Amino acid sequence: MLRFSGIIGRSVIARLNFYGGMMALIFYSFLRLFNPRIKGKYYFKNILIQQIYFTGWQALKIIILIALIVGGVMIAQLNEFLMGYGQGKLLGSLQVTLILKHLAPILTAIIIIARSGTAIATELGNMIEKHEVEALETLGVDTIYFLVLPRILGMTIAIFILNIFFIFFSVLCSFVVASLLYDNISFHNLVEIFFNQLSYMNLLETVLKTIFSGVGIAVICIINGFKATSFKGGVPVAGINAVVGSLSYMFLIHLILTFIFVL
Amino acid sequence: MNNIIKLENVTYSAGGFTILQDISARVDNGDIIFIAGRSGSGKSSLLKICAGLNYPTAGDVYIRGVSVRKATNSQMRDLHENNGFVFQDCALISNMTIYQNLELPLRYNNICPENEMKDRIDAMLSSLQLQDDRHNRPAQLSLGEKRLAAIGRTIINHPDLIYLDEPLVSLDSTHVKKIVDILLALKEKKTTMILISHRTRLIKDIGSHLWIIDNGRLSYSGRTADQETLDYAIQNKVIDPY
Numbered sequence: 001m002l003r004f005s006g007i008i009g010r011s012v013i014a015r016l017n018f019y020g021g022m023m024a025l026i027f028y029s030f031l032r033l034f035n036p037r038i039k040g041k042y043y044f045k046n047i048l049i050q051q052i053y054f055t056g057w058q059a060l061k062i063i064i065l066i067a068l069i070v071g072g073v074m075i076a077q078l079n080e081f082l083m084g085y086g087q088g089k090l091l092g093s094l095q096v097t098l099i100l101k102h103l104a105p106i107l108t109a110i111i112i113i114a115r116s117g118t119a120i121a122t123e124l125g126n127m128i129e130k131h132e133v134e135a136l137e138t139l140g141v142d143t144i145y146f147l148v149l150p151r152i153l154g155m156t157i158a159i160f161i162l163n164i165f166f167i168f169f170s171v172l173c174s175f176v177v178a179s180l181l182y183d184n185i186s187f188h189n190l191v192e193i194f195f196n197q198l199s200y201m202n203l204l205e206t207v208l209k210t211i212f213s214g215v216g217i218a219v220i221c222i223i224n225g226f227k228a229t230s231f232k233g234g235v236p237v238a239g240i241n242a243v244v245g246s247l248s249y250m251f252l253i254h255l256i257l258t259f260i261f262v263l
Numbered sequence: 264m265n266n267i268i269k270l271e272n273v274t275y276s277a278g279g280f281t282i283l284q285d286i287s288a289r290v291d292n293g294d295i296i297f298i299a300g301r302s303g304s305g306k307s308s309l310l311k312i313c314a315g316l317n318y319p320t321a322g323d324v325y326i327r328g329v330s331v332r333k334a335t336n337s338q339m340r341d342l343h344e345n346n347g348f349v350f351q352d353c354a355l356i357s358n359m360t361i362y363q364n365l366e367l368p369l370r371y372n373n374i375c376p377e378n379e380m381k382d383r384i385d386a387m388l389s390s391l392q393l394q395d396d397r398h399n400r401p402a403q404l405s406l407g408e409k410r411l412a413a414i415g416r417t418i419i420n421h422p423d424l425i426y427l428d429e430p431l432v433s434l435d436s437t438h439v440k441k442i443v444d445i446l447l448a449l450k451e452k453k454t455t456m457i458l459i460s461h462r463t464r465l466i467k468d469i470g471s472h473l474w475i476i477d478n479g480r481l482s483y484s485g486r487t488a489d490q491e492t493l494d495y496a497i498q499n500k501v502i503d504p505y
Contacts, residue, residue, distance in 0.1 A: 039373065043370075126357070127356075130354060130357065131354040134316060134354065138343050141367075142340060146371075
């Protein structure tokens with residue numbers, strides 16, 4: 001019993017240490033934005049643009065595809081379900097709420113974790129193994145400003161933009177499908193419902209989920225990348241840990257923020 | 264202050280093991296120190312301690328009078344800006360071209376204006392005979408070419424203190440000659456260097472002092488001009504016998 005509680009205790013302490021490290025890394029990274037004399041702005045801007053391009057632009061097609069499928073499938077399933085209970089009038093608002101506040105942030109984050117999260121962790125892990133990060137330090141490079149901050153900002157900006165695309169295409173597809181398939185639903189009414197759902201609180205919830213996801217996923221992947229040499233399996237294990245850690249974090253933060261706004 | 268590096272009772276442990284024990288030494292301006300020892304004796308760790316890349320567990324290291332244990336990250340970056348380190352595995356940034364790797368120390372630290380930067384890089388590529396590889400990434404180069412590029416990246420901003428970890432290991436004679444020529448040129452400019460190598464000929468031609476590391480301790484320190492130093496090292500099989 002004592003041994004078991006020791007295992008639990010150590011696991012909790014390790015987790016708290018990890019999240020403490022996350023907070024410290026985020027704080028010291030963003031602190032650099034307020035240093036006007038910082039060197040390496042040329043590289044910071046270039047790497048930031050590269051990150052937005054890779055994480056955002058290159059993922060756009062898959063995001064739009066999934067958004068269209070989710071939108072179309074959801075509206076059909078919801079309509080069948082709600083009509084059975086005579087609640088067809090709730091279709092538009094339920095669809096928009098589910099997409100805006102839940103599906104868009106979660107599914108966008110999952111795609112980004114799979115694509116970019118593993119890429120960040122393995123790239124940094126390889127840099128650690130090949131002493132490239134040490135080499136940067138020997139050149140007087142601030143590795144937090146050069147490696148960490150552009151990836152955090154790049155991923156957050158990309159997730160935010162992709163989220164908007166997901167919401168737009170998912171809602172658009174669902175409205176088109178609904179107005180084509182069901183005589184009792186008009187496209188114009190659905191658009192009106194959509195704009196009614198764009199309340200400040202709903203938007204704030206979506207924005208916060210996006211930002212917390214973006215920052216948290218980036219930092220978890222970066223930390224796992226930097227720790228690659230401490231894992232028995234090296235870089236591949238760092239990639240796996242980055243994905244699992246990011247998914248756990250993303251669902252947890254989604255749960256917490258949802259309950260905050262519901263309560 | 265003539266000494267550029269000072270080690271005071273340095274002990275370094277990592278992963279539960281004591282790698283260096285109670286090492287005290289100094290490096291004066293213009294010295295060329297060779298570190299020799301058997302595999303696993305702590306040579307690379309000592310080199311990194313001298314460079315401020317590893318922090319001592321006990322004791323202290325002073326680089327240009329700055330205590331490595333007390334220095335802030337910003338102070339360490341300023342120190343590194345004026346030093347250079349050549350890693351054994353080259354450590355070129357793999358997602359940058361050779362040109363971009365050479366450009367990095369110049370552009371990051373705003374060493375010179377844009378047009379002078381381009382001239383410096385072109386001159387360096389030309390002297391290293393890597394002009395044709397300027398747009399290639401490190402993975403496309405041979406080990407010798409990578410080692411040359413790594414040295415080029417290190418010396419392009421004319422540091423006065425350079426660390427080199429086994430700069431000649433695994434190279435063919437052509438590349439060995441090129442690198443030796445570079446080291447001789449640096450010696451002419453009175454650049455302070457700390458190198459790990461077991462090549463007796465190189466130690467005799469370039470070095471001023473030899474440090475021998477044995478089981479994490481500085482077991483011997485002497486001038487390379489003294490035959491006794493080289494004989495001791497050869498006898499203990501830490502440098503080549505010829």
